[in-house]
Amino acid sequence: MMDGTFNENDLASVVEADRAHVWHHLIQHKPFETKDPNIIIEGKGMRVWNQVGKEHIDAVSGGVWTVNVGYGRERIANAVRDQLVKMNYFAGAAGSIPGARFAERLIEKMPGMSRVYYCNSGSEANEKAFKMIRQIAHKRYGGKKHKILYRERDYHGTTIATLSAGGQDERNAQYGPYTPGFVRVPHCLEYRAFEQDGAPVENYGVWAAEQIEKVILAEGPETVGGLCLEPVTAGGGVITPPDGYWEKVQEICAKYEILLHIDEVVCGIGRTGTWFGFQNYGVKPDMVTMAKGVASGYAAIACLVTTEEVFDMFKDDASDPLGYFRDISTFGGCTAGPAAALENMAIIEEEGLLENCTAMGEYMLGKLDELADKHTVIGQTRGKGLFLGAELVGDRETRAPADEKMVQAVVADCMSQGVIIGATNRSLPGKNNTLCFSPALIVTTSDIDEIVTAVDGALTRVFG
């Protein structure tokens, strides 16, 4: 499927320029002294090609669960081009045609929500939610209700404040000191409940939510302003919420007047088979942040969406010069983002990709379960829609996590077969043992068979 422009000789200079000057994310560069970095030069549908023309099927949508509608979508590129020629940028104090149109379309998909604030990364959107919670604390509660709760194993971004709200200790390590005012609550991974003191076998979901209440009571409810949670924890091990969890969480937030901020940076725009992950669980958030799938990586765009109630708190006193949301996002004013997001959303609707996501997610989970029947190293499979995981263990009885090096060897083996999968990576000390699968929402049964066959072979080679 390469388009004829591929020329290994030209690309040799690209590889050298990359090796000499590019600092890649989340990777140790020493090995690049003796081997080439991977340069992805073309993509179409589910597949990408690298600098030596090797074809890969991408089971992780661009590495970090982003390209929900697949590669090579000309209509998105055309819409972005047309918009850029007409009007590329103006700062967000003014509006834009795609900004207004996309906000309207987005809110149609989010009953109960009302306002869209544009910015350009998931971390930035989450920081803005934190700032709103802090400002509300100052405006309404004399600054006291300023603490923000976050959950063990969740991730909310790469900046110092979002790392301070980060439940993944390996991601955070060496980047302290952290920002004060963030407080951790326990995770809700039932498979590892036995490691949590006092966790019951029955009604685990309610118990896990009650642990949040315990933290609130210990901190003092009058000091807690917000609770930030992923609907399905992504990079922290693909954690689907246990039964009864969300109902109880919602109840607790209402009881103590705590704003519920759902981080949909991964799950937002289709990844779990609904527009948003929280919609699987009947949750009513006050704030929702989203980024990756909003424009499938065709442009950088993130959104913080709030209820009208939250919005009103920032316009209720026009005489107060500090009373409104005094935040700036330079690139929140780029029009490429909403222009791409409009097309991305139209593609999902026209091609029935939410339905495909649900159907293919079930098919893939079934296939992973078949693998688990064959390979005892798979301790548990789990996930929602097309965000799936297989937790690898050294021993099914004790659930001792599989050695991280072996988990990475499975990923590397798949890569050598031309199949790109993921694994929890530098997130939890001793627990980077979950394989991750998040193919584009266009994936077919034959693509899934190809991916799962590769994993089967890799597990056999690595674990016997």
Ligand SMILES: Cc1ncc(COP(=O)(O)O)c(C=O)c1O
């Ligand atoms: C749940 C979640 N929130 C926030 C972020 C941060 O997004 P970004 O990398 O766009 O800043 C990520 C990134 O992986 C994420 O997984």
